[in-house]
Amino acid sequence: MTEHATATAAPRRLGPTASRARDAVRELVETGVFEPGQKLPGERELAERVSVSRVVLREALASLEEDGLLESSPWRGWFVTAPHMAERVTLQSFTEMALARGLRPGAHVHRSEVRPATLGEATSLALAPASPLLEVHRVRTLDEVAICYDVSVIPLQRAPGLEAPMLEDASLYGTLEAVCGLRVVRSDYTVRAEAADADIAGALGIAPGAPVLVGEEIASELGGTPVLLGRVTYRHDAYEFQATLYRPS
Known part of the structure; x- marks a missing residue:
């Protein structure tokens, strides 16, 4: 058996100019001149x-x-x-992942x-065609930074009493x-890469055509009945997927 040890690097020691x-670059960030997720100038x-050389600047940037x-x-x-949302295989809501x-x-x-x-939504949700749905579009944030654009489609016959304003900051x-007594316990989830359209880009504060990650889900309650369709579009710099994988015996 091989043992691996990880050494902690000593903090970088900078000269007075670096x-x-x-400190000057840190101030630019902390005062909002450069915002989370923004690219710095060349x-x-x-x-x-x-007012430093590029060599000294690189030292300062490496320290930051x-x-x-x-x-x-x-x-x-x-x-x-930018704040990153790491998603693991355990099913958690956006709110639960953030608070954790x-x-x-x-x-x-x-x-x-x-x-x-x-017809496609009715099939996915096991509903009669043309059944009433509530479709809600939300911008989700972490520490006030826009992270993703969330579209949820919920069959009203399974979520009586649910209204869009209830989902503000919730x-x-x-x-x-x-509200509805529905506990989501399963999500069939897929992720793929796309380019942001103008509406999504505007909502997330990114350039049209910028890369985004799109997650789509069919979420089901304890009895196996599907209760929502979801489509979440994440900024590419604010999402990562983590999983522990095992080979079968």
């Missing part, structure tokens, strides 16, 4: 802005990366670290409507359980 550059421009304030991406440059990581979740209803189910799973 320390001043680090090294030449940023070095001129904080060690502090978790910045992150570098090969070929793309430096970015302000010490982040403050938010949900802002963008628009909503009651409409008849399409957990969908939690509201379904509290």
